[in-house]
Amino acid sequence: MKIGVLMGGLSSEREISLRSGKAVFEALKRKGYDAVCIDPAPDLGLILQRRKVDAAFICLHGTPGEDGTVQGLLEFMGIPYTGSGVLASAAAMDKIVTKKLLIYHAIPTPDFSVNEHGRTTGKRIALPVIVKPATEGSTIGVSRVSVKKDLEKAIRIARRFGPKVLIEKFIQGRELTVGILNDLPLPVVEIRPMSGFYDFKSKYTPGRTEYRVPAPLLRRVSKRVQELALSAHRALGCNGASRVDFMLADGDDPYVLEVNTIPGMTETSLLPKAAREAGISFDDLVERILTAAVRG
Numbered sequence: 001m002k003i004g005v006l007m008g009g010l011s012s013e014r015e016i017s018l019r020s021g022k023a024v025f026e027a028l029k030r031k032g033y034d035a036v037c038i039d040p041a042p043d044l045g046l047i048l049q050r051r052k053v054d055a056a057f058i059c060l061h062g063t064p065g066e067d068g069t070v071q072g073l074l075e076f077m078g079i080p081y082t083g084s085g086v087l088a089s090a091a092a093m094d095k096i097v098t099k100k101l102l103i104y105h106a107i108p109t110p111d112f113s114v115n116e117h118g119r120t121t122g123k124r125i126a127l128p129v130i131v132k133p134a135t136e137g138s139t140i141g142v143s144r145v146s147v148k149k150d151l152e153k154a155i156r157i158a159r160r161f162g163p164k165v166l167i168e169k170f171i172q173g174r175e176l177t178v179g180i181l182n183d184l185p186l187p188v189v190e191i192r193p194m195s196g197f198y199d200f201k202s203k204y205t206p207g208r209t210e211y212r213v214p215a216p217l218l219r220r221v222s223k224r225v226q227e228l229a230l231s232a233h234r235a236l237g238c239n240g241a242s243r244v245d246f247m248l249a250d251g252d253d254p255y256v257l258e259v260n261t262i263p264g265m266t267e268t269s270l271l272p273k274a275a276r277e278a279g280i281s282f283d284d285l286v287e288r289i290l291t292a293a294v295r296g
Helices: 014-030 044-050 069-077 086-093 095-104 148-159 200-204 219-235 270-277 282-295
Strands: 002-006 034-038 055-058 112-116 119-122 129-133 143-145 164-169 173-181 184-193 209-212 241-249 253-260
Touching: 002 014, 014 034, 014 282, 034 044, 044 069, 055 069, 055 282, 069 086, 086 095, 086 253, 095 112, 095 164, 095 219, 095 253, 129 148, 143 148, 148 164, 173 219, 173 270, 173 282, 184 219, 184 270, 219 241, 219 253, 241 270, 270 282
Parallel strands: 002 034, 002 055
Antiparallel strands: 112 119, 112 164, 129 143, 129 164, 173 184, 173 241, 184 209, 241 253
16 A cells, blocks of 8 residues: 655645655654655646555645645545545634634634624624634744734734634633544643744744643643543544644633644654653554544
8 A cells, every 4th residue: 555645735834744744754664654755736636646646644734735625636536544524624724613613512712803804803802812814824924912003913914824814812821732643632732932922933943842741730620621622623523633722721721722633743743742642652643643544
């Protein structure tokens, strides 16, 4: 069986995708799989046919690899692939859709409003707020706004990455994340950026963020966060591996921020950190994700 590792792509997260894909490719080779790296182009279908790919391991971040587009192509071609299906991928990629689904399922998420085409609708959110593009990842285009005069500038920055902008209540507290692997929650990870804000530099610059695995939480709080993570994963209809991001407010009240259907897969990414704490090596994690996809 030949595994095509889809990596790179055209989104603003291309470099992160290449790093994830390379790590996955090397893990598959160490496990003895026949694997090839594929950087998608408009003729991806033909490329997959020429390379005789039997299954796809998707390491694409952002559009069109994480939003259901590539998943739809693979469905049409009958090629099994890792991660969530078309609908769940599309829903999770759009943070506004995600939040509406979370609310429907009574899963706590910060209050929000939406700015689209210069008009803001929804609840009036008191400052401070987080302003972010509705369909970007890796904290790209995200601003924290504490004074009213900075709000329009933050919206303009976010709008560079798409017409829909999410304006979300800022939750003061601890940043947590929970990986889900084949419908089982992994240990909670606490994220402690040195700058106080987990932006792009904090995510991808060594030494700028401390990660505590497992997060030092009361057992009941840790269990509650894991339960909510699994509920969010299921509410969106996710499969395989995902990662659910939280803010834990004062009083230990958890709020789901978003669901990532294609978590970073470098050996220092958050999902592999949590898996390692659960006794799952990086190579075994990659194999478990692949096996679940192939078995359907």
